[in-house]
Amino acid sequence: MTIRNATQKLSYLQAIVEAQREEMRRDERVILMGEDIAVYGAQTLFDEFDEKRLRNTPISENSFVGVGVGAALTGLRPVVDLTIASFCYLASDQIINQAAKLRFMTGAQLAVPLVVRTSTFYNNRTAAQHADRPYPLFMNTPGLKVLAPSTASDAKGLLKSAIRDDDPVVIFEDINLWGKKEEVPTDEDFLVPIGKAAVRREGSDVTIVSIAGCLPHALSAADALAKDEVEAEVIDLRTIAPLDKETILASVAKTGRLIIADNSHKVGSVASEIAAMVSEEGFESLKKPIQRVAAPQVHVPYNAALEKQLFVSKDRIIDAVRAIT
Amino acid sequence: MSLGRVEQLEMFRRMLRIRLFEEALIAHHPVGHLSIGQEGAIVGACMALRNDDYVTGTHRSHGHPIGKGAEIGPLMAEIFGKRTGICKGLGGSMHLTDTKMGLICESAIVGGGFPLATGAGLSAQVRGSDQVSLCFFGDGAVNQGTFSESVNMGAVWKLPVIYFCENNGYAVTTPVAKSHGQPEIARRADGYGIPGVVVDGQDAEAVHAVTLEAVERARAGEGPTLIEAKTYRFDEHSNRLAIPIEYRSKDEIEHYRNERDPITLYRAVLQSRDLLSEIEAIEEEVRKTIDEAVEFAKASPEPEISDLWDSMYVNPIGVPSGDGGR
């Protein structure tokens, strides 16, 4: 029996495992696939489920994602673990040309209830071929839903919503958040809605829209700014596509200032899209130019001290706020 | 199991439907990659499947749904880009996917179907169903990474998949011998530990027999088979494409058209089995079916711009319907 409102202290990574456990128990059509999945997504699930539903795949990213698409078209609800987000490029043909397009191209005869999980491994000394944050590539693809949770509860609730959704969903998990623990609801029907941003802190002077692992930096920047009597409103985007325009525009209408914290490369980033959207639809609210705090157009270096400077930090957010307040 | 009379005539009917469907396209709506010349391979394979078995196909897509027994009108209307088309006019000539017939994708990304067919096989295995999945692909597609990746997964997991190559000798202008280090496609099966079979694709009954054996193997849980059907396309790669070089000789084309036409060959076989009057009735019937399909396609309405948004998601969130949105 589940006790409503009960919680359990879980890390972000454990929350992902629990989400999959609950959905696999609930629905036998749910299967997990990926390379060495015991190491990444499945972990203790091997105690409960067998190899029929936990598929350890060969190193064939494009095809095992496509196998997930084929299984999704024919009655299963696969969760495919692409481990490191830099490997998305190998699988982008099956994600973009097949998963995202098949429903449309068949005149809505088909549905693709597929979840692709992948983790952004930046700030981890893995160098440029393991450190990508390719959210914008998928935000630019109609037909996909793109998620980026930043708390353990959202990691669980969004993944569960994704598994129950009938459209293809790509979830970016942020390894900088893997160890973060919090009380997570245990109710097996605890779902976080796709397409809704969360206001994590209310404020009246500036809006900070935060994507994925930027959240802890945005919140500590807001605390520091409050000491100087600048009240920042922090919005955790949670869903990258479809974009929750209403929440962003309502906040900007209140504050008149917008900072977007996004660890993808600045050119053509999620931050760019949000900035363009607010310029088109919320221009009258703005008192100052929008600021994007994002990674510059250079590759991620191995050297840890250099790597750290590329990504969003409390200080970079504070500097951006100072520039417009 | 050999084919009974009813199935033999049905095989002839479906081959002729492909031929006359595409001849009608040449006359009325000259777009697309034609399967004329390859009907024996396509229909022979499809006749070995059940209605609920899965099929993935290619840019040369017209034959696959017709071979699987699909209704003709919506296929014709699709090529005309009409709203009554099987894909509402959003897919077109390279993508004639009729899911009622078990088709789950006609991929114009060469090699795109391998993973999908393999996934449908995985799905059948996980659900404990005895359905199989048949993947059509060309000789050119064999050189995609997805071939190797997917056939390997099918083999490792003993999935109920039939990898069926319509080897028509060329990928656009490139002959097999100039693009395959080892040009016998069926022999690639060895690399994955599965059986590889070569069959004369101009002999529909021979194709049916080898496919049926592969299907039975798959249903019995013994895993995939690679079938290479040697066939030939009579027309240009695509009839929208002007090709400035002579990459195959006129003699070669004439030889296949005159001596190796799968429909002429099968007609003669059936005639020798005393089925001439039945054949003539089918010829009459198919002509009528195709004429009606052309009329249906011509008379059908165009799709609306709102159909684009309406076909995007099962569960749209914040997506405008109608002609709004950007």
Ligand SMILES: Cc1ncc(C[n+]2csc(CCOP(=O)(O)OP(=O)(O)O)c2C)c(N)n1
């Ligand atoms: C990924 C990809 N590369 C290239 C093309 C362009 N193209 C379309 S059909 C074709 C030839 C395919 O040859 P084959 O697999 O033998 O099929 P056939 O056309 O002979 O039926 C090519 C190169 C494509 N559609 N997709």
Ligand SMILES: [Mg+2]
């Ligand atoms: Mg070919």
